[in-house]
Amino acid sequence: MSKNPEDVIRAEIRELKAYPVPDSTGMVKLDAMENPYRLPPELRGRLARLVEEAALNRYPDAGAPALKARLRRALGVPEGMELLLGNGSDELIQVLALAARKPDAAVLGVEPSFVMFRMIATFAGARYVGVDVRDDYSLDIEKLLAAIERHRPGLVFIAYPNNPTGNLFDAGLIERVIEAAPGLVVIDEAYHAFAGHSFLPRLARQPNLLVMRTLSKLGLAGIRLGVLIGPPRWIGELDKLRLPYNVNTLTQLIAAEVLEHGSVLTEQAAAIKLERSRLLRELQRVPGVTAYPSYANFILFKISQAGRVFEALKQHGVLIKNLHGSHRLLADCLRVTVGTPDENTAFLSALTRSVDA
Numbered sequence: 503m504s505k506n507p508e509d510v511i512r513a514e515i516r517e518l519k520a521y522p523v524p525d526s527t528g529m530v531k532l533d534a535m536e537n538p539y540r541l542p543p544e545l546r547g548r549l550a551r552l553v554e555e556a557a558l559n560r561y562p563d564a565g566a567p568a569l570k571a572r573l574r575r576a577l578g579v580p581e582g583m584e585l586l587l588g589n590g591s592d593e594l595i596q597v598l599a600l601a602a603r604k605p606d607a608a609v610l611g612v613e614p615s616f617v618m619f620r621m622i623a624t625f626a627g628a629r630y631v632g633v634d635v636r637d638d639y640s641l642d643i644e645k646l647l648a649a650i651e652r653h654r655p656g657l658v659f660i661a662y663p664n665n666p667t668g669n670l671f672d673a674g675l676i677e678r679v680i681e682a683a684p685g686l687v688v689i690d691e692a693y694h695a696f697a698g699h700s701f702l703p704r705l706a707r708q709p710n711l712l713v714m715r716t717l718s719k720l721g722l723a724g725i726r727l728g729v730l731i732g733p734p735r736w737i738g739e740l741d742k743l744r745l746p747y748n749v750n751t752l753t754q755l756i757a758a759e760v761l762e763h764g765s766v767l768t769e770q771a772a773a774i775k776l777e778r779s780r781l782l783r784e785l786q787r788v789p790g791v792t793a794y795p796s797y798a799n800f801i802l803f804k805i806s807q808a809g810r811v812f813e814a815l816k817q818h819g820v821l822i823k824n825l826h827g828s829h830r831l832l833a834d835c836l837r838v839t840v841g842t843p844d845e846n847t848a849f850l851s852a853l854t855r856s857v858d859a
């Protein structure tokens with residue numbers, strides 16, 4: 503009788519490390535691309551009243567029609583396109599990976615990019631193919647097209663802007679990937695609020711394109727809501743893999759209400775973009791730092807002895823993300839989320855002290 507994990511759990515799962523979430527208690531938290539601003543008190547009061555009235559004894563509204571209608575308007579979903587909602591976009595990546603997993607089919611992504619593309623493909627038992635970007639973090643289109651030809655992936659993920667590099671890939675090159683791909687191409691626009699560029703208008707022209715969004719980076723990371731947008735013939739199939747009631751009642755109520763006051767979030771995003779410019783300028787002034795321009799709400803930068811600097815920042819009470827060791831193109835790289843002006847100043851001052859140490 504088999505009673506050991508080795509006999510039951512797949513080898514590739516046993517080899518995985520769980521997605522790391524470090525303890526940030528009491529720290530300036532600039533590691534997870536959250537919006538640093540809370541909602542205004544008046545809106546929070548409105549949400550409290552909605553929660554008070556919510557029928558928590560009932561299952562959530564399975565199809566979430568009210569929320570979908572708000573999302574259509576707020577995101578500018580093109581006519582004729584359908585929505586699939588997830589418990590964060592992570593869950594939508596999982597639905598996609600499960601749906602596309604065939605014994606011989608590959609899931610393809612560029613590297614470095616959002617780590618969950620690779621991890622979730624592995625969870626689903628799919629063969630993941632990672633194609634490195636160029637040294638300047640732009641798409642290596644020749645390598646990509648060759649990998650598509652060779653592996654014929656059922657699913658391609660491209661983050662636009664990319665995480666952790668912060669750049670927007672060339673849209674013309676992405677179009678070539680969409681045309682060459684034999685299956686679906688998912689453009690993950692998690693950071694759209696800070697980029698302004700989108701593939702949504704291309705949905706009608708590209709039959710194998712899906713666009714993914716999330717409310718997480720916009721200011722609602724705590725309620726977990728991701729949105730996949732595309733033609734009904736794709737979304738209808740994917741919807742079969744969604745667990746019933748995956749978007750809970752509180753998420754539905756809160757998201758719909760906040761979207762009704764959507765300008766709050768766009769004003770916060772505008773403040774974050776302003777701070778992003780300042781943070782980039784000031785980072786570029788720190789001796790030994792190479793900081794990369796970003797279309798997202800974080801900045802990637804290179805600094806010698808990144809691991810030591812990361813630890814020193816922690817000692818100074820500032821938590822960012824250490825990417826050193828995660829990919830050859832991220833050697834000596836750290837990623838900082840854009841926070842409030844005070845948080846960014848605290849980070850810059852801690853960084854200067856860490857470099858001098």
Ligand SMILES: Cc1ncc(COP(=O)(O)O)c(C=O)c1O
Nearest residue numbers: 590591592616661665692716718
């Ligand atoms: C490119 C990208 N997609 C998706 C996500 C996850 O978003 P969610 O909070 O909606 O699961 C992240 C989070 O860092 C991300 O960087």
